[in-house]
């Protein structure tokens with residue numbers, strides 16, 4: 263069966279003075295209809311660059327390559343600019359990390375929402391307006407007709423983010439790529455928006471690629487997870503596999519750094535990960551996480567570490583963890 | 595002018611838990627703030643009630659958390675506590691003295707802010723070391739060598755490596771910049787820090803570093819704090835007491851641990867359930883908040899939370915609840931104590 267989106271060995275290089283940033287280094291991703299794939303990792307790990315590469319919207323001068331990048335059998339690497347423009351916003355919807363970079367400050371919200379629909383659907387003005395109102399209401403914006411007349415700067419960050427979500431869904435895409443769609447929202451609204459995405463997914467069969475650094479969001483919404491670090495996937499599998507029994511120490515350390523209510527009474531201090539993400543201008547030898555890893559041994563810094571799979575649970579580590587985390591409910 | 599605690603010694607000799615000597619260092623009594631929004635041509639202006647009759651106190655050596663959703667008035671309270679904005683009603687006292695009567699320079703020395711985005715508040719042309727020395731220069735504290743010594747000691751204390759002391763803000767990561775902002779806030783040995791979402795812009799791994807740093811500073815220096823966040827999971831790590839705000843009011847306040855174990859207000863329960871722990875066995879929580887969103891220009895009658903409340907009765911629509919004392923917490927809810935078991939009391 264052909265996958266909706268199938269990517270093999272994706273690489274992105276961004277030339278800078280005196281070298282290049284290797285932002286994505288051989289990432290494999292695939293997704294089926296109705297599925298949620300979460301990409302999680304610290305700031306600077308290459309999450310946004312991976313998704314921008316799929317949309318062919320990388321920064322000027324940046325170069326992408328891959329062994330395969332197909333969307334419903336269409337080779338995205340060979341698609342013309344016009345062909346890509348037809349798919350973008352229609353078959354593949356995108357919620358950008360920075361709402362202000364994709365909302366035009368000179369046009370009203372209504373103008374921008376309707377324009378997407380009219381361009382791809384050849385719909386009339388009235389139909390586009392009805393659709394825009396329908397979607398604003400769907401994402402929990404009361405008084406939608408009034409909001410249509412407002413400009414982006416007149417909205418709070420949370421409202422702007424919801425407008426972006428509405429815009430990405432105007433044409434009912436096959437795939438929605440959502441880059442930190444809830445990071446500007448507070449905790450209660452975040453839960454409401456995630457419910458909304460889930461509902462749309464079951465109703466319309468949309469596949470969602472959700473990019474975030476929030477492990478809580480991932481654990482509660484993902485079918486499959488890819489943990490990325492320094493432009494590589496270090497661990498991948500179902501949410502239950504990756505968070506229930508994390509094998510890569512990076513995943514385990516990220517989990518340890520999450521504040522969890524009730525933890526203080528257990529007198530557990532938050533475990534911070536020492537050090538920072540490595541510079542992406544160099545090539546590293548061995549495991550990218552070795553410099554910050556408490557389990558690292560000399561061979562971790564010298565040997566190429568392949569991604570090995572056990573029952574579909576992949577991890578790239580020579581000395582993997584084995585401890586189970588959350589009480590597995592099955593059988594209790 | 596010389597400062598007594600110039601050598602970074604704790605403000606109190608004993609560890610933090612004993613230094614909360616139950617006298618308020620900072621207190622807000624009945625503060626309110628309403629903004630007037632112009633309606634544009636020919637339209638009448640409307641009133642936005644950002645803060646409505648809020649009372650809070652912070653004891654010496656203690657951290658008071660403020661939690662609540664976006665737009666509920668947390669930052670407005672912070673600006674008022676910092677003396678950056680005047681309340682329409684109510685009073686703030688610092689160590690018993692009305693802040694309105696404290697000279698501007700003295701107030702800004704004794705109450706220091708730490709904001710969400712340190713990048714916008716750090717001067718890009720000042721090195722890290724100069725950034726921390728700057729307030730000491732402005733307030734003419736000590737002489738040049740002693741200012742330099744103090745700044746280095748603070749930078750060391752917040753965990754910045756020596757080699758970064760001469761770096762500029764754009765050469766640091768977000769977490770490192772927040773450390774600089776904290777060191778700068780501590781430079782003048784303030785009575786209290788007002789931290790407005792200091793970790794919201796950071797990765798979890800970096801957030802953990804900053805929260806641990808704040809815990810260490812509390813223990814070692816005994817400095818009092820107000821700590822604002824929308825995440826109760828974060829608040830739990832730093833606050834002794836917490837005030838839950840909703841639409842401009844404090845709807846529940848109490849000792850952090852007790853409040854998290856026994857949240858009494860339906861909104862506090864929703865906030866606690868919204869903390870998404872990375873447990874793959876749990877799906878998304880069902881918050882039961884309905885589909886209406888709070889609007890500070892149009893505050894509902896009766897209990898302002900009632901349109902979103904799954905427990906509401908006719909009383910809730912008609913009359914505003916008075917604060918009630920339950921299990922040591924103060925709760926503004928007609929039904930407090932009668933909501934039944936919380937679905938999500940944190941487990942021991």
Ligand SMILES: Nc1ncnc2c1ncn2[C@@H]1O[C@H](COP(=O)(O)OP(=O)(O)OP(=O)(O)O)[C@@H](O)[C@H]1O
Nearest residue numbers: 276283285304305306307308309310311312321542
């Ligand atoms: N225009 C650019 N020029 C040079 N380097 C860039 C550019 N944009 C991004 N990078 C670098 O590429 C790497 C990957 O960036 P990317 O934006 O994909 O990270 P991310 O995982 O999305 O992080 P975040 O969580 O902060 O959004 C980073 O090291 C970043 O500094």
Ligand SMILES: Nc1ncnc2c1ncn2[C@@H]1O[C@H](COP(=O)(O)OP(=O)(O)OP(=O)(O)O)[C@@H](O)[C@H]1O
Nearest residue numbers: 629642644663664665666667668669670671824890
């Ligand atoms: N200068 C101002 N003029 C008009 N309205 C304002 C002003 N400052 C704040 N507000 C409004 O007052 C309300 C409270 O804002 P405030 O910034 O205190 O909320 P907050 O709880 O800090 O929210 P967030 O979590 O998003 O930071 C909001 O509705 C906001 O739009």
Ligand SMILES: [Mg+2]
Nearest residue numbers: 309310311359
């Ligand atoms: Mg990004």
Ligand SMILES: [Mg+2]
Nearest residue numbers: 668669670790
């Ligand atoms: Mg705020």
